[in-house]
Amino acid sequence: MTDSIQTRSDFEAMRHAMVVSQLRTSAVTDPRVVAAMGDVPREGFVPPAQADVAYRDAPLPLAGGRAINAPLITGRLLTAAEIQPTDRVLLIGAAMGYAAAVLARLAGSVVALEEDATLLAAARDAIVDAKVTFVEVPLNAGAADGAPYDVIVIDGAVESVPDTIVGQLAPGGRLATGLVDRGVTRLALGRRTGGGFGLIDFADLDCIVLPGFARPKTFQFAR
Numbered sequence: 001m002t003d004s005i006q007t008r009s010d011f012e013a014m015r016h017a018m019v020v021s022q023l024r025t026s027a028v029t030d031p032r033v034v035a036a037m038g039d040v041p042r043e044g045f046v047p048p049a050q051a052d053v054a055y056r057d058a059p060l061p062l063a064g065g066r067a068i069n070a071p072l073i074t075g076r077l078l079t080a081a082e083i084q085p086t087d088r089v090l091l092i093g094a095a096m097g098y099a100a101a102v103l104a105r106l107a108g109s110v111v112a113l114e115e116d117a118t119l120l121a122a123a124r125d126a127i128v129d130a131k132v133t134f135v136e137v138p139l140n141a142g143a144a145d146g147a148p149y150d151v152i153v154i155d156g157a158v159e160s161v162p163d164t165i166v167g168q169l170a171p172g173g174r175l176a177t178g179l180v181d182r183g184v185t186r187l188a189l190g191r192r193t194g195g196g197f198g199l200i201d202f203a204d205l206d207c208i209v210l211p212g213f214a215r216p217k218t219f220q221f222a223r
Helices: 008-023 031-039 048-053 071-081 098-103 117-126
Strands: 088-092 109-114 132-136 149-158 169-181 184-193 196-203
Touching: 008 031, 008 071, 031 071, 031 098, 071 098, 071 149, 071 169, 071 184, 088 098, 098 109, 098 132, 098 149, 109 117, 117 132, 169 196
Parallel strands: 088 109, 088 149, 109 132, 149 169
Antiparallel strands: 169 184, 184 196
């Protein structure tokens, strides 16, 4: 927390600086993503004590041990997902609603999934948009009632993507996520095709890690 009190124009200046210095210089090339992130007041989707640093190029802590990704991470994931105005999107890890608010400007509809009731309540207070439906369930369960989705965005890093979530993706659909690999996080994109589903990483970037996505342990014979 800082001692200063920011005005609306201060936040607008910080948002502009984020777009210029973080997004446009780091492969966030979709003009719709850039415009949406330049429009959404990120300071309204973090704890009040963090508002002054909402546009910092680093994760910010939230309640319950969770965190929100740096703006660049969300921007890269949304750019990779190639979201179209008619797409039905599932967002996993809605936190306090920032990514959901950005997605509402990009997609036809958004199902925003969050398991932390405190974070979800804050997101619902921050977003009043008919395009966004909030769901409170475990992150690793997905939201089968609204499936299939054209795009699934996991706004954080996971060790593995459960088959349950892959099964909620429409044929030809895209899934953008962070991956944890031996302590290193990478951003990755996958597509569901007739031959199955696979992820290809496209950037080595620090990403928050979401709970509940540990890689299943493989059976080993005792010696």
